[in-house]
Amino acid sequence: MITRRSEQFLWRWYGxxxxxxxxxxxxxxxxxxxxxxxxxxxxxxxxxxINLEKHPELDRVFQCLDMKxxxxxxxxxxxxxxxxxxxxxxxxxxxxxxxALAALRYFYEERPExxxxxxxxxxxFALAKHAFSMPVGRVEYHHIGPVSFSEFIACADSDLNxxxxxxxxxxxxxxxxxxxxxxxxxxxxxxxGMPEAVQAFLDSGSLSDVQAVQRSIAETYQDDFSKYAQxxxxxxxxxxFAQIPRNIGRKIKYVNLSREERAREVKACVELLSCAQICQxxxxxxxxxxxxxxxxxxxxxxxxxxxxxxxxFLCGGRWSDISEASxxxxxxxxxxxxxxIGQHLAYLEEGKPQLHYWIREGRANNAEVDYVVAAxxxxxxxxxxxxxxxxxKSLQQFVLEKNAGQVVRFDLNPSSRLKAAYRARAxxxxxxxxxxxxxxxxxxxxxxxxAIG
Numbered sequence: 001m002i003t004r005r006s007e008q009f010l011w012r013w014y015g016x017x018x019x020x021x022x023x024x025x026x027x028x029x030x031x032x033x034x035x036x037x038x039x040x041x042x043x044x045x046x047x048x049x050i051n052l053e054k055h056p057e058l059d060r061v062f063q064c065l066d067m068k069x070x071x072x073x074x075x076x077x078x079x080x081x082x083x084x085x086x087x088x089x090x091x092x093x094x095x096x097x098x099x100a101l102a103a104l105r106y107f108y109e110e111r112p113e114x115x116x117x118x119x120x121x122x123x124x125f126a127l128a129k130h131a132f133s134m135p136v137g138r139v140e141y142h143h144i145g146p147v148s149f150s151e152f153i154a155c156a157d158s159d160l161n162x163x164x165x166x167x168x169x170x171x172x173x174x175x176x177x178x179x180x181x182x183x184x185x186x187x188x189x190x191x192x193g194m195p196e197a198v199q200a201f202l203d204s205g206s207l208s209d210v211q212a213v214q215r216s217i218a219e220t221y222q223d224d225f226s227k228y229a230q231x232x233x234x235x236x237x238x239x240x241f242a243q244i245p246r247n248i249g250r251k252i253k254y255v256n257l258s259r260e261e262r263a264r265e266v267k268a269c270v271e272l273l274s275c276a277q278i279c280q281x282x283x284x285x286x287x288x289x290x291x292x293x294x295x296x297x298x299x300x301x302x303x304x305x306x307x308x309x310x311x312x313f314l315c316g317g318r319w320s321d322i323s324e325a326s327x328x329x330x331x332x333x334x335x336x337x338x339x340x341i342g343q344h345l346a347y348l349e350e351g352k353p354q355l356h357y358w359i360r361e362g363r364a365n366n367a368e369v370d371y372v373v374a375a376x377x378x379x380x381x382x383x384x385x386x387x388x389x390x391x392x393k394s395l396q397q398f399v400l401e402k403n404a405g406q407v408v409r410f411d412l413n414p415s416s417r418l419k420a421a422y423r424a425r426a427x428x429x430x431x432x433x434x435x436x437x438x439x440x441x442x443x444x445x446x447x448x449x450x451a452i453g
Contacts, residue, residue: 002155002195004031006144009350010039013140014115021104021116026144027277027306028121028224029217031195035144036090036117046087048078052096059097067110070103083114094120105135122224122276143277145347146193146307150446153184155202160184167415168440168447178414181443189322189336192309207319214313221278233269236261240269244279244303245311248335249370251359252301270303280304280346282355282371287402290374292356302357304342311339327412337384337442338370341410344445345371358398365425367397375452382408396424399433406436406452415440
């Protein structure tokens with residue numbers, strides 16, 4: 001059984017004196033419903049669960065905004081009272097009845113003692129067809145991504161997690177533990193973090209079982225598009241969905257996603273898929289201060305997908321491509337490492353996932369840093385490289401222009417930290433730049449806060 005860290009968040013939310021209704025956000029099949037069921041079971045709560053896809057007629061009930069009528073209808077479906085002690089109301093697939101979102105305001109104002117959780121996928125597809133006021137300030141959000149690498153090895157090889165954190169603290173990690181972590185990471189590159197795929201791998205150890213699950217997930221997404229997209233948008237959505245995994249790490253040009261469509265139409269597809277967390281934007285920022293989003297250029301961005309395993313599957317990757325790849329090829333010659341780092345950075349902090357990168361384009365001295373994160377008032381550039389001799393040219397340019405004192409490099413080597421000094425060119429002159437280089441193995445990405453203090 002896969003244990004998710006989000007269970008700890010739910011317990012803190014449940015214990016609040018005046019909790020707000022909680023909206024779980026995340027892509028289809030990342031485990032939102034299973035999370036709620038496990039939480040209720042582990043804390044001996046009566047779970048009042050209603051799948052709203054099976055009861056679309058409730059949309060009219062929620063539209064009336066009459067709390068007594070809403071509770072009466074829900075209790076009629078469940079066959080029991082909802083407002084009992086140690087109970088939890090869970091409205092799943094809320095995108096099927098969008099007016100239920102507006103009704104959450106009245107649960108908060110009139111029944112604040114009732115714990116309410118709702119979940120849904122592709123909400124923006126449904127909301128695009130409706131016009132009503134969202135209950136701003138009266139609901140709380142929690143974003144859920146795929147099973148993380150640390151959650152994966154907690155099930156597959158639990159004694160490795162302390163060594164993963166030790167690497168981020170720059171402690172000595174035995175070579176045997178380091179190699180085992182790298183081996184498990186290669187498995188994760190193939191299996192990914194979609195819970196059903198992870199569970200299939202843990203149950204049988206069969207990679208063919210994993211691929212069958214991934215195929216089913218991809219088909220489910222295709223089916224969902226037909227539910228929530230206009231028929232004229234359906235082909236376009238499917239085409240863009242298929243092309244995103246082939247453009248990981250590249251500055252997006254809409255012609256690369258679809259040559260048959262106008263840029264405006266392709267952009268609209270990307271926006272929908274991004275809002276539904278099927279893909280994640282990595283937005284360019286000038287990175288001169290925090291928050292990074294304040295200096296972002298929303299028209300310049302890269303994309304990562306929801307999950308590294310699905311990227312590999314949709315690109316036709318084989319297990320042999322990952323298992324037999326050299327360490328340098330695994331990191332430098334493909335997009336999986338950048339996808340892996342990005343999907344974990346996105347969920348390091350609570351709140352809506354946000355990713356940024358830095359790019360400088362010109363006739364000479366072009367530079368690009370894969371990711372940039374903020375740690376308090378500090379701005380840290382992050383690159384994904386292979387080997388101790390990987391080029392640091394773009395990081396040097398970033399340090400020179402932004403006066404950064406620390407930089408982070410993810411590769412496949414054991415962790416290290418050192419003082420570095422280089423001469424970096426700025427226009428016609430060469431300037432000395434000095435910084436601390438934090439070099440971490442890819443598998444330590446979730447423990448990045450330990451490394452940067």
